[in-house]
Amino acid sequence: MIEMKNVSKWYGDFKVLTDCTTKVAKGEVVVVCGPSGSGKSTLIKCVNGLEPVQEGRIVVDGAEVTGSGAKLTKLRAKIGMVFQHFELYPHMSVRDNLCLAQEKVLGRTRKEAEARSETLLTRVGMIDHVAKYPGQLSGGQQQRVAIARALAMDPIAMLFDEPTSALDPEMIKEVLDVMVGLARDDGMTMMVVTHEMGFARKVADRVVFMDAGAIVEDRPTKEFFDAPESERAQDFLSKIL
Ligand code: ADP
Numbered sequence: 001m002i003e004m005k006n007v008s009k010w011y012g013d014f015k016v017l018t019d020c021t022t023k024v025a026k027g028e029v030v031v032v033c034g035p036s037g038s039g040k041s042t043l044i045k046c047v048n049g050l051e052p053v054q055e056g057r058i059v060v061d062g063a064e065v066t067g068s069g070a071k072l073t074k075l076r077a078k079i080g081m082v083f084q085h086f087e088l089y090p091h092m093s094v095r096d097n098l099c100l101a102q103e104k105v106l107g108r109t110r111k112e113a114e115a116r117s118e119t120l121l122t123r124v125g126m127i128d129h130v131a132k133y134p135g136q137l138s139g140g141q142q143q144r145v146a147i148a149r150a151l152a153m154d155p156i157a158m159l160f161d162e163p164t165s166a167l168d169p170e171m172i173k174e175v176l177d178v179m180v181g182l183a184r185d186d187g188m189t190m191m192v193v194t195h196e197m198g199f200a201r202k203v204a205d206r207v208v209f210m211d212a213g214a215i216v217e218d219r220p221t222k223e224f225f226d227a228p229e230s231e232r233a234q235d236f237l238s239k240i241l
Pocket residue numbers: 011014016034035036037038039040041042043
């Protein structure tokens with residue numbers, strides 16, 4: 001579903017990604033972890049073309065993301081993305097947040113969009129809040145709405161960038177539970193940047209460990225945790241576990 005081959009990227013003179021190669025098969029969950037500044041956010045932004053790359057190739061669902069002529073608008077509509085900071089539209093109700101892109105991008109009628117929204121809000125436990133505005137919700141609730149909003153576009157894959165790291169501890173689980181459900185019940189293809197190693201152990205098929213812009217390890221989850229090969233991954237795990 002997602003394939004990256006020998007991707008390198010620079011911000012000006014600064015090489016932020018060095019020769020990154022990995023893939024995510026359909027239905028697979030890959031957790032990306034590593035120290036702050038190691039390039040995790042940049043890596044996943046490149047997957048849906050939010051950031052251009054200077055070397056290498058990225059192919060998503062058979063379509064080239066890199067290179068000229070890439071149909072990025074169409075691609076982005078197919079890939080759901082959830083960030084650390086819940087980027088809901090503050091001046092719109094929860095319902096309108098979910099309906100907007102369904103109507104504008106997918107061409108659904110208001111009725112269709114509302115029906116789909118309600119199904120998803122029920123699923124993330126937020127149906128009772130459909131008429132509220134983001135400012136009236138807790139961080140965990142906003143993040144669950146953000147996930148529902150991404151799912152409303154019927155994405156072929158979901159990208160998460162530290163979706164729980166701005167949340168108070170008691171709200172982390174409610175968001176992770178939704179993500180676990182997506183992985184287990186829907187078989188959603190997911191690439192998740194997170195430091196939640198409990199989540200990784202539970203649902204990740206593989207763990208990608210990054211350091212200084214490079215993919216240092218890309219291994220089945222159990223192998224990664226039981227016997228990280230690199231000193232850098234061992235050091236990282238010893239600090240966060
Ligand atoms: P992570 O998500 O692992 O913390 P990032 O991908 O955000 O890492 O950043 C990797 C490196 O690239 C950091 O050193 C960061 O300062 C730098 N960086 C990120 N975004 C930009 C940008 N837009 N311009 C220049 N440097 C950037």
